[in-house]
Amino acid sequence: MSKKVLDLLKEKFGAAITETHAQFGDDTAVVDPASWRAVAFFLRDDSRLSMNMFTDLCGVDFHRQRAEGQPRFEVVCHLRSLQHAHRIRIKSRVGDEEGETVEIDSLVPVWRGADWFERETFDLMGITFKGHPDMRRILMYPEFKGHPLRKDYPANKTQPLIPYREGTQDKLFPFREDEGMSFGRQTFDHRNDRGES
Amino acid sequence: MEPLDQDLAEGELELPSEPMLLNMGPSHPAMHGTVRIVLELSGETIVKSDVQIGYLHRGFEKMCERGTWTQIFPYADRLNYVSPMLNNVGFSLACEKMLGVTVPERCQHYRVILGELARICDHMICSGAMCMELGAFTPFLYFARAREIIWDIFEEETGARVTHSFGRVGGMAKPPTPDFKAMIRGGLPRVLQMIGEGEKLILKNRIFLDRVEGVGKISQADALALGWTGVCLRSTGAAYDVRKSHPYMTYDRYDFDVPVGTQGDNYDRFMCRQDEIRQSIRIIEQAMEMMADDGPINIDDPRIVLPPKADVYTTIEATIQHFKIVMEGIKIPAGECYSYTEGGNGELGFYLVSDGSGTPYRVRIRPPCFPIVQGLSSLINGRMIADVVPTFGSLNMIGGECDH
Numbered sequence: 070m071s072k073k074v075l076d077l078l079k080e081k082f083g084a085a086i087t088e089t090h091a092q093f094g095d096d097t098a099v100v101d102p103a104s105w106r107a108v109a110f111f112l113r114d115d116s117r118l119s120m121n122m123f124t125d126l127c128g129v130d131f132h133r134q135r136a137e138g139q140p141r142f143e144v145v146c147h148l149r150s151l152q153h154a155h156r157i158r159i160k161s162r163v164g165d166e167e168g169e170t171v172e173i174d175s176l177v178p179v180w181r182g183a184d185w186f187e188r189e190t191f192d193l194m195g196i197t198f199k200g201h202p203d204m205r206r207i208l209m210y211p212e213f214k215g216h217p218l219r220k221d222y223p224a225n226k227t228q229p230l231i232p233y234r235e236g237t238q239d240k241l242f243p244f245r246e247d248e249g250m251s252f253g254r255q256t257f258d259h260r261n262d263r264g265e266s
Numbered sequence: 267m268e269p270l271d272q273d274l275a276e277g278e279l280e281l282p283s284e285p286m287l288l289n290m291g292p293s294h295p296a297m298h299g300t301v302r303i304v305l306e307l308s309g310e311t312i313v314k315s316d317v318q319i320g321y322l323h324r325g326f327e328k329m330c331e332r333g334t335w336t337q338i339f340p341y342a343d344r345l346n347y348v349s350p351m352l353n354n355v356g357f358s359l360a361c362e363k364m365l366g367v368t369v370p371e372r373c374q375h376y377r378v379i380l381g382e383l384a385r386i387c388d389h390m391i392c393s394g395a396m397c398m399e400l401g402a403f404t405p406f407l408y409f410a411r412a413r414e415i416i417w418d419i420f421e422e423e424t425g426a427r428v429t430h431s432f433g434r435v436g437g438m439a440k441p442p443t444p445d446f447k448a449m450i451r452g453g454l455p456r457v458l459q460m461i462g463e464g465e466k467l468i469l470k471n472r473i474f475l476d477r478v479e480g481v482g483k484i485s486q487a488d489a490l491a492l493g494w495t496g497v498c499l500r501s502t503g504a505a506y507d508v509r510k511s512h513p514y515m516t517y518d519r520y521d522f523d524v525p526v527g528t529q530g531d532n533y534d535r536f537m538c539r540q541d542e543i544r545q546s547i548r549i550i551e552q553a554m555e556m557m558a559d560d561g562p563i564n565i566d567d568p569r570i571v572l573p574p575k576a577d578v579y580t581t582i583e584a585t586i587q588h589f590k591i592v593m594e595g596i597k598i599p600a601g602e603c604y605s606y607t608e609g610g611n612g613e614l615g616f617y618l619v620s621d622g623s624g625t626p627y628r629v630r631i632r633p634p635c636f637p638i639v640q641g642l643s644s645l646i647n648g649r650m651i652a653d654v655v656p657t658f659g660s661l662n663m664i665g666g667e668c669d670h
Contacts, residue, residue: 092603093364093601094363095603097602122490122493122495122506123490123492123637124493124495124613125604125632127617127630130628145617147615151490151504154511154512158604182491182493184640186636186637193327207318207319207320208319208320210320217328222328224329224331
């Protein structure tokens with residue numbers, strides 16, 4: 070059933086579908102960012118697919134995991150069809166290692182439900198969606214600097230709106246500097262406590 | 267001082283016509299959960315609204331990238347703190363999908379029973395809180411009393427009343443207690459009786475019906491486009507339930523119905539929840555019939571499941587096995603997977619990316635109430651300010667889940 074979805078996509082878009090796989094039974098298509106919205110419209114409107122349930126959209130940061138010159142971020146979108154009961158995951162790879170301008174077309178014109186998911190991805194991952202009607206932070210406060218889910222954002226960094234009392238570090242008594250969340254595969258703890266390198 | 271009985275001409279008494287901005291929340295007595303709604307009012311009618319969430323953001327996804335896979339269970343509990351067991355089981359299934367293992371049948375029935383009990387709690391508290399916010403405090407007390415019975419069962423089984431952390435990759439933390447079935451057989455009729463009594467108080471109450479019937483309506487196409495799932499989608503007539511559409515565990519072996527509504531208003535959402543409670547009870551009864559009284563709960567794989575405690579203290583093999591799992595974590599094969607289950611509010615998805623180590627590379631939760639709260643704005647625009655309260659109540663926003 071779902072193999073058909075991938076075949077239809079490849080037939081229609083050809084080279085814009087750079088990769089497909091079905092690991093753990095989830096059909097996945099990697100889409101060229103330039104045809105991101107066109108693929109979405111096709112998935113929604115084609116009667117053989119009719120992916121009318123927008124399920125999820127998120128970003129993944131592959132900081133220092135990719136080869137030189139390869140895009141750093143993945144935008145991952147999950148879709149489902151109510152009539153045909155099939156699912157698909159479409160992904161697109163965007164952004165450079167610096168992560169300064171990471172952009173991709175917004176899917177809000179295709180599915181209204183993408184609105185908050187894209188705001189969340191922008192907020193936490195720093196991916197800007199072109200054509201989004203209201204690109205604001207959603208979970209973090211407007212004064213927040215940086216994007217917390219990026220791998221180079223230190224997990225123990227804090228950005229209090231009201232400064233700490235003098236002499237108090239990030240951890241309050243009785244916890245010491247080195248306590249709490251001390252291990253992790255990839256940390257950037259060589260930076261100082263405030264997250265400045 | 268000006269005299270109060272000033273004789274004003276009619277024209278001067280007109281109310282100012284410019285819109286008024288009103289903040290509802292983040293801490294409002296008539297709304298549970300910390301959400302802020304900025305309303306632009308013209309008189310009492312809402313012209314525009316902006317729903318702002320994030321007051322309960324705790325960085326769930328960031329925290330998950332720092333520990334082992336097993337250490338996520340306590341976090342998963344605190345996502346939806348009204349039905350933590352469903353989140354636990356959902357996350358276990360996601361990990362098991364990547365590992366390619368299936369838990370023994372006895373454990374599957376056990377998970378179903380505990381999960382359905384949690385679903386009953388979830389629906390009852392949502393319905394109860396909705397009534398309470400509309401001024402009907404008594405039904406809430408009936409439902410809370412019924413929840414106590416279920417929480418007592420959970421306390422006996424897991425040792426905790428709210429945040430159980432009872433799920434494990436490849437099984438459950440403990441096998442069922444000997445009195446498990448007897449407790450449920452004794453408790454469920456009382457739960458059902460209390461739900462019936464609570465319903466009787468409100469379902470013929472004109473004030474309640476006037477505030478829910480035809481209020482907060484949404485069409486099926488809109489609900490689908492917004493990404494709604496669960497009760498809120500089913501109230502519009504789309505019979506999408508993950509348990510029926512993509513059966514996981516043993517759900518394909520039980521006989522149960524999926525209640526759907528027709529209007530997609532607050533009343534339909536309320537009634538769908540009440541009907542689902544009864545369907546959950548049906549599932550529990552069948553699962554208890556099918557569940558064996560003895561047999562293994564956990565899978566037999568020393569790389570995934572912790573050895574019995576007695577062996578850890580007496581044999582070197584078990585000590586090593588225990589040490590490896592605790593210190594290095596369960597090694598989940600590299601790749602990505604999206605696993606979905608039916609949570610309290612709808613499709614609860616986990617999108618996991620693993621690099622093959624004992625620490626998750628990325629854990630993404632797809633919280634069912636995030637897209638639902640997204641639609642709140644379009645439900646209340648053009649309605650009266652008093653309609654916000656029942657509409658918000660019927661959507662069942664859980665702050666911990668919505669704000670990650």
